[in-house]
Each structure stands twice: as C-alpha cells, then as structure tokens.
Amino acid sequence: MSATAPPAPTDAQGSHHEMPAGHPPTSTGLSNEKVAMWAFLGSECLLFGALISTYLLYKGQSLEGTISPVDVYDIPYTSVSSFVLLMSSLTMVLALANIQRGDHRRTRIWLLTTAILGASFVGGQVYEFTVFIREGLTLSTNLFGSSFYALTGFHGAHVTLGVLMLLSLFSLSLKGKLPTERAETVELVGLYWHFVDIVWIVIFTLVYLIQ
Amino acid sequence: MSEHTTSQEAGPVVKTTPEEGGTEHSPHHPSDWEYVKVAIVLAAITLAEVLVYYVEALGDWLILILAVLSIAKFAIVVLWFMHLRFDSRLFRRLFVTGLILACIVYGIVLTSFGVWTR
Numbered sequence: 001m002s003a004t005a006p007p008a009p010t011d012a013q014g015s016h017h018e019m020p021a022g023h024p025p026t027s028t029g030l031s032n033e034k035v036a037m038w039a040f041l042g043s044e045c046l047l048f049g050a051l052i053s054t055y056l057l058y059k060g061q062s063l064e065g066t067i068s069p070v071d072v073y074d075i076p077y078t079s080v081s082s083f084v085l086l087m088s089s090l091t092m093v094l095a096l097a098n099i100q101r102g103d104h105r106r107t108r109i110w111l112l113t114t115a116i117l118g119a120s121f122v123g124g125q126v127y128e129f130t131v132f133i134r135e136g137l138t139l140s141t142n143l144f145g146s147s148f149y150a151l152t153g154f155h156g157a158h159v160t161l162g163v164l165m166l167l168s169l170f171s172l173s174l175k176g177k178l179p180t181e182r183a184e185t186v187e188l189v190g191l192y193w194h195f196v197d198i199v200w201i202v203i204f205t206l207v208y209l210i211q
Numbered sequence: 212m213s214e215h216t217t218s219q220e221a222g223p224v225v226k227t228t229p230e231e232g233g234t235e236h237s238p239h240h241p242s243d244w245e246y247v248k249v250a251i252v253l254a255a256i257t258l259a260e261v262l263v264y265y266v267e268a269l270g271d272w273l274i275l276i277l278a279v280l281s282i283a284k285f286a287i288v289v290l291w292f293m294h295l296r297f298d299s300r301l302f303r304r305l306f307v308t309g310l311i312l313a314c315i316v317y318g319i320v321l322t323s324f325g326v327w328t329r
Contacts, residue, residue: 030299030301035302038301038305039305039309042312043309045309045313046312046313048313049313049316050317053321057320057321059326060329075261079260086257087250089288090246090247093292094243097242097243190292194288194292195293197288197292198285198288201288202285204260
C-alpha cells in the first residue's frame, strides 16, 4: 500500500467522502459495500413500512372483549428499553470513531458495550412477550396480537442479528483481525445498528405511545 | 495486536491518536464529545415523549407532538450517528428514496382502507 494516500474523492455534487485505504477504485468513487448497505437500508424501509402499516390497519379492529393494547402495555418499562437501544447508538458510533483513529482497545470496549445494550433490549423484549402471553395475548389471540408480535418480533430479530454481528466484530478485534484499514466493516455494521434504532423510534411512538 | 496505532495509510480517515491529544478522526465527522451531546439531546427528547404521553389535557394534540418529537429523533440519528449529514449525497438519495417510497406506498394503502377517518 502506498504511503502517500490519494486525496479524498469528491462526487458529482462536490461533497467529500471517504474510501477505505487500499480500496480499489469504483465508478462512483464510493465504496461499493457502503452503497449496497444504504440501498439495503432503503429497501428495509419498505419491509418495516409494510409491518407498521399492517399494525395500523388492524388497530382497533380486534373483536370486542378481547385483549387490547391498553390492557397490556407498560409504558415506563418500554421507555427504559427504548432508552437502552438509543444509547447503544451512541456506543456504536464511539466504536467507529475509535477504530478510525486506531484505538483498538476502546473500539472493543464500545463494541462490547453496544452488544450488551442490544442484548439487554432483546432480553427486555422477550420478558415483555412472556408477560403479554401470561396475560392472554398470543400470536393467535386477535388481530392486535398477530400484528403486534409480527412487527416487534421482526424488529427483535433484526436487533439479535445486529448483536451477533457486533460480537463477531469484537471477536475479530480480539484476534487482531480488525485493523484500522477495515474500519469500514465497523461502519457498515454501525449503519445497520443505527437503522434498527430508528425503526424502534418509529415503533415506540406509533405502537406504544399513540394508542 | 496493535493498540493505539496511527495509520498513515487510511487517507483522510485517521488524523491523530488520543495520546497525541487528537480527538478528530475525520475532517467531516463530529468529535466524541459532540456525539455525547447528540445522545443527551436524544435522551431528553425521549423523556419529553414519555412525559407528554401522560398529559391527558393535550387531547388530539398529543399525536402531533409525539409525531414531531419522533421525527426529530429519527432525523438526528440518521444525520449525526449515520453520518448522512457528512457523507456523500448518493447515500442520502438511496435511503431517502426508500423512505419516501415506503411513505407513499403505505400512505396510499392506509388511505384506501380509511385508516385516517376511523
């Protein structure tokens, strides 16, 4: 790899961006992996849009007398879960900032913290589901149950996948296989992680707070 | 395993190590302290959301207030933590295209089922 790094490429609009060192040139001047991740996240908007719309469509359509959101939601509990996930976005971005400046020890600390916060969120969600089931709300109880578990379950699966990716990065870093030159890998996982966070921001408001 | 190394090969990404007193990892990205400040703002908005939820006097205004607060949180995370404010416009276009497409498609679906007029 050359010791003299090429100047930061500039796209058609004149905005500067970063290509990882040693990355082969691309027609856009941007990292293909990052372009692909953003395109994937754009498509994920459609997936979660479908699930959120289904929830809204079935809202209030369950048979009378069956369990409803007001009966089961615990807003203070879910608020704490939301706060935990929100703070994991901070620790994720700190992990990225640290690997970009070559501080691998702090990168590992923040990656592990993010994974722990994410796992706490998923654990909280599993606990919430068990409480709901104990109170009589299952996937097949009514339209509310089906659409609620489908939406929050898909989100929880995304968070779980994110936690696994974070633990993989932590493991790679421990083995010394995550050098500064591979900071983009952390950035890509970070983009995914922030995405599941923003999806939860929408779910928390639309599903829990606006009843 | 190298600790606190400075790569001279990472182009514009790497500037200095913490030992050298540097906090900036990219000319366009915020410092750690700025990220913490953004997180404090996000936490404050979340607290406001929860407090507003318990104010019964707001009536129908509650939905509008919660929507505004939620959109603010969404935008802050996307612009600051996901770096869309600093990165190439192509990334912004890819994401916003998906987002707008989802809003239009599902907006039409929900409208055709009369969700807003229930």
